[in-house]
Amino acid sequence: MFLKPGQIRDAVNYLGSFWIVFSVVFIIVNGQEGNGCGHTVMATESGTLASQNYPWTYPVDSWCKWRLRVPKGRTLHLLFGDFDVERSPGCRNGSLTITPNNGAPSLGPLCGQLEDSEKNVTVNSNEVTIVFYSGPHHSGRGFLFSYTTDQHSGLISCRQRGTHFISQQFSVYCPAGCKDVTGDICGHSEQGYRDTSVLCKAAIHAGVVSDNLGGRITVTRGRSLTLYESSFANGILSKMGSLSEKKLVFTKECNDELTVSGFNASSIWREVNRLGQLVLWSPKNMDAEGQLLPWASDGSDREPWLELELTDKSSVTGIITRGSADFYIESYILLFSKDRHNWKVYKAALGREKKVFEAHSDGHLRVLNSLFPPVVVRYLRLQPQSWQGRASAHVQVLGCPLPKIHPRPRSAGGSNQPVIVAVGVVLGLILCVSCLLAGVWWNRRKKAAHMKKFSLPKASQSFQEKSLPCSDSELISYPLERSVHDALPNPPLNDYAEPDVMAWGQKLGSTFRPTVEEGYTVPFTFNHYDTPGKLLEHTEPLPLEPEYATPFSDQPPDPNLATPQGKLHNNKHVLPMVSTGTRTTITQAQYDCPSHRKLPNGYCTTSLHANVSRPASVVYTEPEPLLSDSLLQHPYEEPF
Numbered sequence: 001m002f003l004k005p006g007q008i009r010d011a012v013n014y015l016g017s018f019w020i021v022f023s024v025v026f027i028i029v030n031g032q033e034g035n036g037c038g039h040t041v042m043a044t045e046s047g048t049l050a051s052q053n054y055p056w057t058y059p060v061d062s063w064c065k066w067r068l069r070v071p072k073g074r075t076l077h078l079l080f081g082d083f084d085v086e087r088s089p090g091c092r093n094g095s096l097t098i099t100p101n102n103g104a105p106s107l108g109p110l111c112g113q114l115e116d117s118e119k120n121v122t123v124n125s126n127e128v129t130i131v132f133y134s135g136p137h138h139s140g141r142g143f144l145f146s147y148t149t150d151q152h153s154g155l156i157s158c159r160q161r162g163t164h165f166i167s168q169q170f171s172v173y174c175p176a177g178c179k180d181v182t183g184d185i186c187g188h189s190e191q192g193y194r195d196t197s198v199l200c201k202a203a204i205h206a207g208v209v210s211d212n213l214g215g216r217i218t219v220t221r222g223r224s225l226t227l228y229e230s231s232f233a234n235g236i237l238s239k240m241g242s243l244s245e246k247k248l249v250f251t252k253e254c255n256d257e258l259t260v261s262g263f264n265a266s267s268i269w270r271e272v273n274r275l276g277q278l279v280l281w282s283p284k285n286m287d288a289e290g291q292l293l294p295w296a297s298d299g300s301d302r303e304p305w306l307e308l309e310l311t312d313k314s315s316v317t318g319i320i321t322r323g324s325a326d327f328y329i330e331s332y333i334l335l336f337s338k339d340r341h342n343w344k345v346y347k348a349a350l351g352r353e354k355k356v357f358e359a360h361s362d363g364h365l366r367v368l369n370s371l372f373p374p375v376v377v378r379y380l381r382l383q384p385q386s387w388q389g390r391a392s393a394h395v396q397v398l399g400c401p402l403p404k405i406h407p408r409p410r411s412a413g414g415s416n417q418p419v420i421v422a423v424g425v426v427l428g429l430i431l432c433v434s435c436l437l438a439g440v441w442w443n444r445r446k447k448a449a450h451m452k453k454f455s456l457p458k459a460s461q462s463f464q465e466k467s468l469p470c471s472d473s474e475l476i477s478y479p480l481e482r483s484v485h486d487a488l489p490n491p492p493l494n495d496y497a498e499p500d501v502m503a504w505g506q507k508l509g510s511t512f513r514p515t516v517e518e519g520y521t522v523p524f525t526f527n528h529y530d531t532p533g534k535l536l537e538h539t540e541p542l543p544l545e546p547e548y549a550t551p552f553s554d555q556p557p558d559p560n561l562a563t564p565q566g567k568l569h570n571n572k573h574v575l576p577m578v579s580t581g582t583r584t585t586i587t588q589a590q591y592d593c594p595s596h597r598k599l600p601n602g603y604c605t606t607s608l609h610a611n612v613s614r615p616a617s618v619v620y621t622e623p624e625p626l627l628s629d630s631l632l633q634h635p636y637e638e639p640f
Helices: 005-030 199-206 412-453 458-465
Strands: 032-034 037-042 046-051 062-069 076-085 094-100 107-110 120-123 127-134 142-149 169-174 192-194 215-223 246-250 260-265 270-272 278-280 306-322 328-337 366-388 392-401
Touching (some): 037 062, 046 062, 046 127, 076 094, 076 127, 169 199, 306 328, 328 392
Antiparallel strands (some): 037 046, 046 142, 076 120, 076 142, 094 107, 094 127, 215 246, 306 366, 306 392
């Protein structure tokens, strides 16, 4: 079968694209390229780099390029733990160059040895490129440096030991990648570590930080031990050590032993001992000395597993396995579940592959493996991958139980709660609707009462079709038909405040109208200053103090009132003197009747007889004769 030219071209393009993508991914993930790269661990916010064969001499004619990148908005802090590159003119036999990617000047080329003050480098960028080149040389260990972001202070090198610190307690930041850096540690997490141990490597051994992530550690210097035992934990083997000046104890939270309430296994070894007794190798049983037996699988079981049930759901931070001298597990994987039905395989931080835990090294039967990140579970399953003789282990689980949340106790009638809620909702709706209807009814009733209060009598219904310019408070209903001699009902009583009276007996004017001059009638005026015929207007200003529309009292009778023929009499009203400090009491309020005569019942009517004397009642002050005789002779119309 032959390929067509188009298919060949597509295949070549596909392979080219795949190679480009693979190269980019390799560079981004590993962050390095070249033939002279040494130990390299680059995490999200910290990492460790070293030249090839460090701490021994680096190879000849080699090079390596690293690209360090941290989150945007952060800057890089570099710390050289060791730098020894053979010095040469112009650093042509080997050099290291640090170039920020933001266009800032490069640092280097560097060669020879660095002073302590030159080992701390801060780069104002979140990304740098580091290039190491080696030519012909005869000496030099190379270099080792770590980095982190400006977010983490107190960065230390993977080579720093506990003897470099004198404080009783201190806190520092360990970078990622210190596990495989050369350096010795003595002791283990339960008893402490010799102060000559390298700090970050001892912290990884104790399970305080992860080698893939790094992190902050808190160390306390305590009284030294006579002997430090050797142990294997988290892939690091510690050595046995002698008495030292101080010991190092790491602070770690959530590191208690959890209670295991149940076990289950794929198989159990049934052994017949020397006495002919049947012994079941299960964690539920004890040996002749009263010690709990470890679990051991049957010899024919090719896929053994051990399942553990915790008392409560807990946060698991570590697993301790301990085998016997004849049977033990060398490696295993861990599965976890919350309901014992759905199982998940544990994976390391920043990893997609299942994590394989080491459970034995050089005869060390007790092994600690810490979990980064921890898991919140109730069921654990150990599945051995390799073992010696038969799969066997005594398992301890480290962590801390989750805080319990106590639910609220339900009452006996809790099942009827939905019904009660529904009934309450219905009653609430009914109550709201009832209140709404009551409000509407009350509003209508109030409006009806208001209309009834101001409605006209039946005799005057014809006036309802014409809107009056006055407000409701100024409307007064009168009968439509009456004779001159018919008796009129008494008008409504209105109490008004009396005007102030001056000391010499002259009363102040009312705000209803200005004082009318003698021989002058104003039948159709609308304000105080309207006069017919464009005659002289009344120009006296109104008083400054507020005046009330009130009638005046104690006026003397005026016999020279205007006659129906329109004659005016030039007679002045003589006002009686009123004592100061007192006010006249009015028994019945009166209305304005200019050029009219009042009837005994209080209503106003036109004067039929000029010579009839005016009844003694409350009247208003009339204007003084200020106009000239020529103006008085001007004819005026009588009021209707």
